[in-house]
Amino acid sequence: MVTRREMLKTSALVLAGGAVDAVFRNASAAERASAITRPPTAASVGSGNTPVVTINGWSLPWTLDNGVKVFHLVAEPVKREFAPGMVVNCWGYNGSTPGPTIEAVEGDRVRILVTNRLPEHTTIHWHGIFLPNGMDGVGGLTQPHIKPGETYVYDFTLRQNGTFMYHPHADEMVQMALGMYGMFIVHPRQAEPVRIDRDYCFILHNFAVHAGTATPDPSVMTDFNMWTFNSRVFPGIDAMVARTGERVRIRVANLSMHEHPIHIHGTAFEVTGTDAGWIPQSARYKETTMLVPVGNIRVGEFVADAPGDWALHCHKSHHTMNAMGHEIANMLGVEHDDIARRIRKLVPGYMAMGETGMAEHAAHTAVGHMQLPENTLPMMMGQGPFGPIEMGGMFTVVKIRDHQKPGDYTDPGWYRHPRGTVARKFQGKPPVPVTQPFVPAPVEKNPAG
Numbered sequence: 001m002v003t004r005r006e007m008l009k010t011s012a013l014v015l016a017g018g019a020v021d022a023v024f025r026n027a028s029a030a031e032r033a034s035a036i037t038r039p040p041t042a043a044s045v046g047s048g049n050t051p052v053v054t055i056n057g058w059s060l061p062w063t064l065d066n067g068v069k070v071f072h073l074v075a076e077p078v079k080r081e082f083a084p085g086m087v088v089n090c091w092g093y094n095g096s097t098p099g100p101t102i103e104a105v106e107g108d109r110v111r112i113l114v115t116n117r118l119p120e121h122t123t124i125h126w127h128g129i130f131l132p133n134g135m136d137g138v139g140g141l142t143q144p145h146i147k148p149g150e151t152y153v154y155d156f157t158l159r160q161n162g163t164f165m166y167h168p169h170a171d172e173m174v175q176m177a178l179g180m181y182g183m184f185i186v187h188p189r190q191a192e193p194v195r196i197d198r199d200y201c202f203i204l205h206n207f208a209v210h211a212g213t214a215t216p217d218p219s220v221m222t223d224f225n226m227w228t229f230n231s232r233v234f235p236g237i238d239a240m241v242a243r244t245g246e247r248v249r250i251r252v253a254n255l256s257m258h259e260h261p262i263h264i265h266g267t268a269f270e271v272t273g274t275d276a277g278w279i280p281q282s283a284r285y286k287e288t289t290m291l292v293p294v295g296n297i298r299v300g301e302f303v304a305d306a307p308g309d310w311a312l313h314c315h316k317s318h319h320t321m322n323a324m325g326h327e328i329a330n331m332l333g334v335e336h337d338d339i340a341r342r343i344r345k346l347v348p349g350y351m352a353m354g355e356t357g358m359a360e361h362a363a364h365t366a367v368g369h370m371q372l373p374e375n376t377l378p379m380m381m382g383q384g385p386f387g388p389i390e391m392g393g394m395f396t397v398v399k400i401r402d403h404q405k406p407g408d409y410t411d412p413g414w415y416r417h418p419r420g421t422v423a424r425k426f427q428g429k430p431p432v433p434v435t436q437p438f439v440p441a442p443v444e445k446n447p448a449g
């Protein structure tokens with residue numbers, strides 16, 4: 001809840017600073033660092049295969065002990081910058097949410113130490129991985145809970161390759177709501193039949209961070225207000241880059257409480273995998289919007305044949321918005337200029353919203369007219385080369401360039417369109433459009449009356 005004093009403090013800052021950025025609490029260097037996309041290291045990924053890049057994340061290093069790959073996960077409270085201007089008190093692993101991606105190779109023997117630095121017990125379940133029952137990580141059912149301060153050992157041999165995930169199977173309602181999850185990628189031992197040049201992964205999630213607060217509310221069941229790729233929201237989500245002609249794979253996992261239709265512009269996904277492994281060649285299908293159900297994974301692949309900045313986003317429009325105040329009256333089409341003028345006499349700076357649509361909302365917050373509670377992002381944000389992008393939440397860009405070097409993951413900046421290839425204002429008088437006017441149906445007389 002935002003107190004009146006905090007509101008006044010915020011307004012004063014807006015007036016003094018002008019830009020809305022001035023009201024935001026800046027993330028510390030460490031909070032920023034955990035959200036940087038790390039290019040792949042020379043990890044072992046099987047013969048000639050491409051390592052995974054976790055957008056706004058990283059892969060966990062391991063050590064070798066007598067032929068066993070040893071990983072160490074630490075469950076702990078972490079801070080996560082969702083986008084510049086918003087830092088959230090989460091729980092995660094090894095300093096970040098999502099936890100670092102585990103990458104290994106089919107046939108590997110892995111040993112995973114799990115240390116609990118949370119204030120309550122936890123466990124880890126290895127979603128989709130075939131393993132001995134006692135390694136499955138279901139607290140109470142297959143193992144005792146890992147108490148605060150304790151370290152447990154999981155060890156098993158990887159008998160599959162594909163895309164999997166890990167998450168607690170203890171007090172899930174709280175632990176998942178606060179951001180505890182990570183991806184587990186098992187590469188094939190042999191070279192893949194079709195070479196993959198870029199292999200990206202991210203996890204879909206939802207949080208309820210009420211306006212003016214910084215800790216997700218774990219009692220919310222469906223009415224979330226932050227929709228994230230790897231615990232980030234637009235414009236905080238890094239672009240996925242590729243060189244023209246490369247084959248790109250995007251692995252999308254969903255641990256949120258809603259399904260997400262993930263839509264790509266300019267190309268189509270070939271759906272090649274799920275959390276149960278690879279789909280046989282003959283059963284693969286194409287779609288531009290890949291539905292990722294709850295507790296599931298979809299893997300989409302495409303050849304990056306068209307240079308440009310192509311949007312990639314959830315197709316539920318409220319999932320490409322940041323914190324919305326949506327329990328308000330629908331003012332669309334209502335002329336309220338005069339009401340606003342009269343209220344402004346009593347409340348200086350008052351502004352009624354949503355008369356002609358919500359784009360005006362983005363414009364107001366962008367120039368700092370609207371007063372936002374502390375640590376709360378505007379509903380729509382992001383500046384593109386042509387103006388405000390008016391997005392939030394689950395939205396990012398796939399940047400395809402002729403001159404991106406193989407293996408170079410740095411953001412090339414905005415696309416420079418060839419002359420004459422951008423939609424433009426029509427010159428002259430437009431032709432008379434064909435329209436269908438609304439004609440009300442005739443009112444039928446009541447034969448009895």
Ligand SMILES: [Cu+2]
Nearest residue numbers: 260314316319
């Ligand atoms: Cu969605």
